[in-house]
Amino acid sequence: MPPPPVDAGSLFRRRTTMPACGWRWRKPRMTMIALADWTGDALAAIGLRRGAAGLEIAVPADASIYAMTVGRQIAAGRGSAPAMVFERADGTLEHWSFGQIDAAATALAARLRALGFGRGDFIGVHTGMRPETGIAHMAVCKLGGVAVTLSQLYGPDALAHALNHCRARCLLTTEAGWSDLRGEAARLFPALEQVLVAESAGPEQDLREVLAAPVPAGFRPDYTAADDVALLMYTSGSTGMPKGIRHGHRVLASYVPSISLFFDLSLHDADAVFWSPSDWAWVGGLLDMLFPAWLAGRPVATSEARFRADWAYGFMARHRVTHSFLAPTAIKRLAQSPNPREDHDLSLRVVCTGGEALAADTLAWAEQRLGVVCNEFYGMTEVNHLIGNCAALYPRKPGSMGVAYPGHTVCLVDADGNEVPDGEPGEIVTPATAPTRYLGYLDAPGKDADLRLGRWLRTHDLAVRDADGYFWYKGRSDDLIKSSGFRIGPAEIEDCLLAHPAVAEAAVIGKPDPERGQIVKAFVRTAASAEPGAALAEALKAHVRARLAAYKAPREIAFVDGFEMTSSGKINRRALRAADAGA
Structure with a gap:
């Protein structure tokens, strides 16, 4: 079992300011104690211990996602504490305590066992950002099964690929997610034997009724161990169809140190309320927000509403959200409001972000205008939380990814796997024994x-490390632009373009060129006040030329109304390359 939560007050002296204009949260001023000087108990509280080679991440052999989250709260006598508030489309609210989540999860686990499912079985979780998703994960833990995380953004073919690839026999979904699939289910999902639908309007058993059912007296959970498979997550790679990534229960235990750091050692704040617009089928919404909140015994606010900046500000104000995981794209959308604290009564104070590079200007807006601590971190679904920031512990460098998190070894290597010196670009790698590693792809x-x-x-990500150990993202290896012998990373050009006031969003690709091999091409969505055209294109080229280098300046700029996004919220550069080639 993981150690008890850290008492941040014992590590730092905090104080907030009270400006004349009224109360507003300010970044706490802290007297920092170097991590290496922490006591053993303080290190254990964020999942670390001292080892022969330095700090190590502690992963108990009996780690269980249920035991680390809802189970921890039940064992501590906190069953009545709030766990979730769900805001429906009509504005009505559902409040769930940890005890209610636990009882509903036990009822669901018992029903699934009665239907013939048990240890090792794949259970599709396709219930969106609703209470049923958190409950389903706890139920699958009690069953000893494997939760297959499925986004409601999937179209029929993507959903069919995932379910058929893992041969899942059971699916938990909602009426909204199932109604358009019901008529084709037999053809699309031939392996499915049972479908439970929340608020079902069809013949399937209503998942909500199952959650409310009494638990049979003889039911006993079948918890599995740290290295047993807990999650199957489908994610796209550079080639082929999405791959099924298997994660063990160990994944959450291995995330505890980095979660603690990128939430700025404030996970356990007494008034903390967590929210993220990121899909709970992905790492960002599930493992970087929902599970950490429950690990800390704090509530999550959620809704099925589509993300819009004005709606998000209102939602955060209504629910007094203090902590959030926001992808950089979401932060950019919020940044279209120049002075959000003047327009909204916000409690938000800590934002963690990852999934793509965060522009330095966007970080500056988040901290100066939104008034939050914003800690960026880096990793990928297969092996996560390798690099990042923690403003409470060490200074950040705007535009940098941060430093290697404690317990992780992170290196930059050339194509042959040899380490490159500081200041030279290389691929980010970590040992195959990394604590946050996946268990392997399925089949x-x-x-x-x-x-x-x-x-x-x-x-397959490129970076440069400076003499202080900070990493600077340079793009994907398969997005790398090679032009006239120069190696050019698109991320830094995008960052530069985003610093121009006429640019709202930007993406950069390499376009084949018979003379130079490739040229830099930028796609730009302009700010509302800007006029796209030849004059602006020349101004943006000059801006990059002046800010970075002449050889990095785009030779072509196309103005677009918007971008196709991947299911994880990133601009789809592959689609841009395909569209450009077909133009």
Whole structure:
């Protein structure tokens, strides 16, 4: 079992300011104690211990996602504490305590066992950002099964690929997510035997009724261990169809140190309320927000509403949200409001962000205008939380990814797996024994081999490390632009373009060119006050030329009304390359 939560007050002296204009949260001023000087108990409280080679991440052999989250709160006598508030489309609210979540999860686990499912079985979780999703994960833990995380953004073919690839026999979904699939289910999902639908309007058993049913007296949970599979998450790679990534229960225990740091050592604040617009089918919404909140015994606010900046501000104000995971794209959308604290009564104070590079200007807006601590972190679904920031512990460098998190070894290597010196670009790698590592792809041994480079797990992401140990993102290896012998990362050009007041969003690709091999092409969505055209294109080229280098300036700029996004909320550069090639 993981250690008890850290008492941040014993580590730092905090104080807030009271400006004349009224109360507003300000970044706490702290007297910092170096991590290496923490006591053993304080380190244990954020999942670390001292080892022969330095700080190590502690992963108990009996770690269980249920035991670390809802189970921890029940064992501590906190069953009546709030766990979730769900805001429906009509504005009505559902409040769930940890005890209610636990009882509903036990009822669901008992029903699934009665239907013939048990240890090791794949249970599709397709219930969106609703209470049923959190309950389902706890129920699958009690069953000893494997939760297959499925986004309601999936179209029929994507959903069919995932369910048929893992041969899942059971699906938990909602009427909204199932109604358009019901008529084709037999053809699309031939392996499915049971479908439970929340608020069902069809013949399927209503999942809500199952959650409210009494638990049979003889039911006993079948909890599995740290290295048993808990999650199957489908994610796209650079080639082929999405791959099923298997994670053990160990994943949450291995995330505890980095979660504690990127939430700025404030996970356990007494008034903390968590929210994220990121889909709970993905790491960002599930493992970086929902489970951490429950690990800390704090409530999550949620809604099925689509993300819009004005709606998000209102939602955060209504529910007094203090902590959030926001993808950089979401922060950019929020940044269209220049002075949000003047327009909204916000309690937000800590934002963690990841999934793509965060522009330095966007970070500056978040901290100066939104008034939050914003800690960026880096990793990927297969091996996560490798690099990041923690403003409470060490200074951040705007535009940097941060430093290697404690308990992680992170190196930059060349194509042969040899480490490169500071100041030179290389691929980010970590040992194959990394604590946050996945358990392997499902039924794809060749894909596992593709992720190995000797003793390393590779990321296909490029970065430079400076003399202080800070990493600076340079783009994907397969997005790298090679022009006239220069190696150019698109991320830094995008960052530069975003610093121009006429640019709202930008994406950069390499376009084939017979003379130079590739040229830099930028796609730009302008700010509302800007006029797209030849004059602005020349101004943006000059801006990059002046800010970075002449050879990095786009030779072509196309103005667009918007961007196609991936299911994880990133601009789809692959679609841009395909569209450009077909133009």
